[in-house]
Amino acid sequence: MSIFGAMTNAVTGLRAQSFALENISDNIANSQTTGYKRVDTSFQDLVPDYPLSQQVGGSVIASSRGTNTVAGNYTNTAVSTNVALNGAGFFVVRDRADTQAGLPIFSQRDLYTRRGDFSLDKNGFLVNGAGRYMVGTNLDPTTGALTGSPGVLQFNGGYVPAVISKQIDYKVNLPAMPVTAAYDPTVADSELLPAASATATVTGANDAAFERNTVSGGNVTLYDGQGAPVTVQIRWGKLANGTTTPAAPDQWAMYYSNPAYDPSAATAATDTMWFSDSNTAATAFEFDSAGKLTKPTSGSMDMTNLKIDGTNPIKFDVSSGLTQFSDVSGQVKSSSVRQDGYPAGKFDGINIESDGRIVASYSNGQTQALAQLEVARFNAPNALKRKDGSTFEETLESGQPLYGLNGGSILGAQLESSNTDIAEEFSKMIITQQAYSANTRVVTTSQQMLQDAINIIR
Incomplete structure (x- = not known):
């Protein structure tokens, strides 16, 4: 040389x-x-x-x-709209190309990034710290199916409408020996509901005697079509103890309060305060010697006098677990008493789930999946062209994007560091x-x- x-x-x-x-x-x-x-x-x-x-x-x-x-290190944040991608791929984002009437107009060219510090701006768009806007596909709020084609996501808040109650899911344990106000351990069968009180309806005048011979089964709040609450109380009275000879089951009657009952009305003494659809041996709830429910066999019955919509009776569903086991307290122990209605709710914010669904939360405790964010993968990710803001664009060498998590997951309220x-x-x-x-x-x-x-x- x-x-x-x-x-x-x-x-x-x-x-x-x-x-x-x-x-x-x-x-x-x-x-x-x-x-x-x-x-x-x-x-x-x-x-x-x-x-x-x-x-x-x-x-x-x-x-x-x-x-x-x-990948960089993952750090937790307190922001529900921050996301990190665990696995291969990139979030799909777009640039703002212009502004019209105070709203951004977006470029139709997709960019790709691992920068997930997204937050809602004043117009309801999810934008990250580099000014790129999240791309995804809207979901049908009823079916959860994808609707339309991918685009920049916008969330306008608003309300989720009220849903009328149709069913009560009831999961409790009834005590084998109910301790009512009238119960006297020295008096046989004093825990049972007397025949005089075991009627299909209980008026206000008979309420004191009825409540002395029953135990509380809890309260449940139902909602009408406009989301107005209707509180219903439930009480249980034991009709009969089981026998071995001849074989006979334990029997219980379930009572529910009349929401229309007004104790201050002039007719309060004669108006119906409690209803029952199981007050006789033929319709009673029955349990075998092991405390297992044997009747109703379907696990569900109609509360015939409780019609929130004015037409259809509320379903009382005990298939999730109604039992009768011994309990020293002698009271009904609730595991779960739920119903399927709810009032209208105001938009509170959004969270991003591990599968990439963007879920809105509302003030009534309900959630609703609104969109699915896009994740793109490439056969040659290191051949992407770098742009500012930790973003990349597709090249001939990188190949075309392949969409989907492909075994990866979204980490909500986390960020990927450099x-x-x-x-x-x-x-x-x-x-x-x-x-x-x-x-x-x-x-x-x-x-x-x-x-x-x-x-x-x-």
């Missing part, structure tokens, strides 16, 4: 190490940037085509090497500085050798 060749190679080495230092400085500068993917440097030797006996090492060229497949390791970058910086200094020494040495050659003729 000539002296000029050595100098030329040293210059390419200086250029390559300068390029590497630029990448290192970028990585360090973005070590705290959410979703940033560091850029490593790849070196390639350039060997001239000389005869075998004259081969030389050649010069060098530096190029960038992406680390888009290397994948830059400060310690590693400083180590690279030291090595790069030494390599740069070594190349300058080659240039200095080559210059000295040239000077010596010039001085020969003097």
